[in-house]
Amino acid sequence: MTKPKILVARAVFPEVIARLEQYFEVESNQLDETWSKAQLMAQLKDKQGAFTTGSDRIDGEVLAACPSLKICANMAVGYNNFDIDAMTAAGVLATNAPDVLTETTADFGFALLMATARRLTESEHFLRAGKWSKWSYDMFAGSDIHGATLGILGMGRIGQGIARRGALGFGMKVIYHNRSRLDAALEAECKASYVSKEDLLKSADHLVLVLPYSAQSHHAIGAAELAQMKPTATLVNIARGGIVDDVALAAALRSKRIAAAGLDVFEGEPVVHPDLLSLSNVVLTPHIASATIPTRLAMANLAADNLIAFFTGKVPPTPINPAALATK
Numbered sequence: 370m371t372k373p374k375i376l377v378a379r380a381v382f383p384e385v386i387a388r389l390e391q392y393f394e395v396e397s398n399q400l401d402e403t404w405s406k407a408q409l410m411a412q413l414k415d416k417q418g419a420f421t422t423g424s425d426r427i428d429g430e431v432l433a434a435c436p437s438l439k440i441c442a443n444m445a446v447g448y449n450n451f452d453i454d455a456m457t458a459a460g461v462l463a464t465n466a467p468d469v470l471t472e473t474t475a476d477f478g479f480a481l482l483m484a485t486a487r488r489l490t491e492s493e494h495f496l497r498a499g500k501w502s503k504w505s506y507d508m509f510a511g512s513d514i515h516g517a518t519l520g521i522l523g524m525g526r527i528g529q530g531i532a533r534r535g536a537l538g539f540g541m542k543v544i545y546h547n548r549s550r551l552d553a554a555l556e557a558e559c560k561a562s563y564v565s566k567e568d569l570l571k572s573a574d575h576l577v578l579v580l581p582y583s584a585q586s587h588h589a590i591g592a593a594e595l596a597q598m599k600p601t602a603t604l605v606n607i608a609r610g611g612i613v614d615d616v617a618l619a620a621a622l623r624s625k626r627i628a629a630a631g632l633d634v635f636e637g638e639p640v641v642h643p644d645l646l647s648l649s650n651v652v653l654t655p656h657i658a659s660a661t662i663p664t665r666l667a668m669a670n671l672a673a674d675n676l677i678a679f680f681t682g683k684v685p686p687t688p689i690n691p692a693a694l695a696t697k
Contacts, residue, residue, distance in 0.1 A: 520573025
């Protein structure tokens with residue numbers, strides 16, 4: 370029997386490619402070339418499946434050009450690169466890779482919070498530039514983490530992991546805002562209290578963003594929201610670019626409207642707004658919150674699991690739009 374054809378759109382672990390080759394005729398971008406939309410469509414045109422990352426946009430135009438496509442498996446928990454409505458209408462199943470990256474990403478979120486609050490990269494750059502000649506009482510004095518108020522916007526699995534780290538590890542008071550409130554038992558486990566978004570912004574010493582990107586969450590933090598925060602507060606974004614208005618954030622950081630920010634994601638990434646690059650009170654990392662070898666391998670294998678399950682007649686483990694299965 371002829372194997373289904375799939376495209377692996379970005380470089381991935383060789384052992385995952387070898388696993389996929391047991392089931393599929395695999396074409397893979399192991400050179401990790403950056404494809405235009407037209408190039409992606411050309412590569413996908415005769416494929417039944419795709420192994421994608423968050424940088425691979427699957428929308429109505431791509432689907433129209435690739436009528437054989439049946440499933441796209443994202444090696445990411447986020448899927449704002451998918452037009453889910455268009456995929457469902459076309460009968461193309463979308464899957465993602467949740468859960469396996471929760472604890473690793475929560476670790477990184479807390480690491481970025483600490484680096485931001487304690488001015489870690491700013492002080493390292495100072496030292497490496499040979500500017501350290503003497504000690505002074507206020508040299509790179511940052512803000513405390515222990516005992517401070519930790520605010521979390523978006524209280525899914527990763528937000529809950531950050532809450533546990535803050536409350537149990539650092540004795541922080543944890544407050545959160547979410548589209549829906551957690552049940553009482555989960556709030557107690559996370560030692561977290563539900564508040565309005567306005568109260569979250571006004572009360573948090575350290576605000577961490579962990580909400581999914583959507584049209585509704587676009588610029589959820591803009592100039593108006595930044596104006597409500599404490600001037601001593603820090604902001605950390607490990608969610609998605611576009612949740613924060615980067616131009617407004619750069620202006621707030623420059624004017625010391627807030628003290629500092631830590632950003633792992635950006636609008637228009639991999640391009641970073643030059644205003645952010647010019648500031649010393651922001652910690653910048655290149656979308657690496659889930660970047661450990663065990664976690665990235667688990668993410669890749671979960672994407673492979675979804676493809677293998679689909680084409681062997683089983684239910685994929687993490688479907689996003691199961692209604693698509695009834696369309697084709």
